[in-house]
Amino acid sequence: MSFVLYDLSFLVVFTLAIIIFLYTRKHNLKRDGIMYLYRTSVGLKIIDKIGKKYPRTLKIFSYIIVALGYLLMIVMIYFLVEIIRIFLNPAFVQAIKIPPLMPLIPYLPDLFQVSWLPPFYFTYWIIAIALVAIFHEGAHGIFARFYNVKIKSTGFGFLGPFLAFFVEQDDKQMQHKKIFPQLTILSAGVFANILLGVIFFLIMIGFYALAYAPSGVVFNDYTYSLFTPAEMQNLSLNGKILAVEGLNLTGITLFEKNYFISPEYFKLNQSELTSSTYIKAYQDMPAINNQISGAIRKINEIPVNNQKDFSREMSKYKPGDNITLATISLSQKNRTTQTYNMTLAGDYTNNSRAVIGTAVLLPSGKGIRMVMYRLVNYFKEPGVNYEPKDNYELTIFFYNLLWWIVLINFSVALTNMLPMGIFDGGRFYYLTILAITKKKKLSEQVFKWTTKIILAVFALLMVLWAWGMFR
Secondary structure, three states: OOHHHHHHHHHHHHHHHHHHHHHHOHHHEEEEOOEEEEEEOOOHHHHHHHHHHOHHHHHHHHHHHHHHHHHHHHHHHHHHHHHHHHHOOHHHHHHHOOOOOOOOOOOHHHHOOOOOOOOOOHHHHHHHHHHHHHHHHHHHHHHHHHOOOOEEEEEEEEEOOEEEEEEEEOHHHHHOOOHHHHHHHHHHHHHHHHHHHHHHHHHHHHHHHHHEEEEEEOOOEEOEEEEOHHHHOOOEEEEEEEEEOOEEEEEEEEOOEEEEEOHHHHHOOHHHOOOOOOEEEEEOOHHHHHOOOOEEEEEOOEEOOOHHHHHHHHOOOOOOOEEEEEEEOOOOOOOOEEEEEEEOEEOOOOOOOEEOOEEOOOOOOOOHHHHHHHHHHOOOOOOEEEEEOOOHHHHHHHHHHHHHHHHHHHHHHHHOOOOOOOOHHHHHHHHHHHHHHOOHHHHHHHHHHHHHHHHHHHHHHHHHHHHHHHO
């Protein structure tokens, strides 16, 4: 049975449980807009105990929390600028597909047919949002009590089967506090989300290391050579045409070897090409001719689990030998196998070495993206596919759940520090301007104009998305 059926069944049961819960406790239920709020005293003792019992620890953390708030705000503003630049590229928009202003709802990847995201079930949504909200609001409450701000109640907000956790503080007491305590209380929630995200990130890595094992060789490109414009002047057309992912590549012969290049090359203004420009030419190899895809699992029925196995098996053959290659798709939903019969070619730099013509390109560069890539992949061998050791579907389910918990925690932390009124970052930003200028009216005007600018950026992003998707 598909897990979607289990997920929808869980949704029905969960919704019925919520309805029964609300009906039996309707005297504590109040409507607030489109949501129903259920106020309770559950959690107040815990919040009060933590907020009062560890003053030294919380005082130290308050400086870290405020610093993190500013860091997240700067990072989020940087992301907004980068997103505008990226969305100017229609190809990128068509690859992402999801609008920039789209709430995270269950089955979002399926709705937009996005293959680069794992499935997002109702089960994931309920668990992840509950964790995010409870720790986020709980952190607000703990630091509010640390600074002697009264907590009126805790509770849950319900919108159909979706729920949120809230901590209701005394806003008047909050606004009469000095600026630094207010900044700490406002950014405590995102600090909790970052901390929770890091914890689950480490759990995710540990789970992957224990539950997954090498199960085939993968590649992300076909082998190619790079040529300068001057070298390309020696090409001759050999009459071959190869359709790869909807693009008809043109066959050429260059320096007595055959390649395939994009027909866009012939549309380039040759006078504008410089000596530092390189043209990518795919080598005429069995892999690209057969358009193999997925993880290579067997060569002539001999299992291949990693690069060492692959190299050992390939060393047994010479150019011109025929082999049967078995692959399995990398899709979690469609586990199809494919068999390819091919004749091995000689390496373009060592003609005595038999190759199929696949390449593994590793990301390059510096910065946070490279750090994150190394953290996630530090125990993985490049070019190797990893699959669950046992209970394939159950392992995939838990790994994807951990993945979504990490992503949602980091996303909520960043988004919540946008300098806009609906987010914690809005008042955080306003208080910062007030602390600098000491003028309330000026701070309010700066805050209002900042909000308008961000709203204009959001509108621009939606226009760029629509232009990229439907042009």
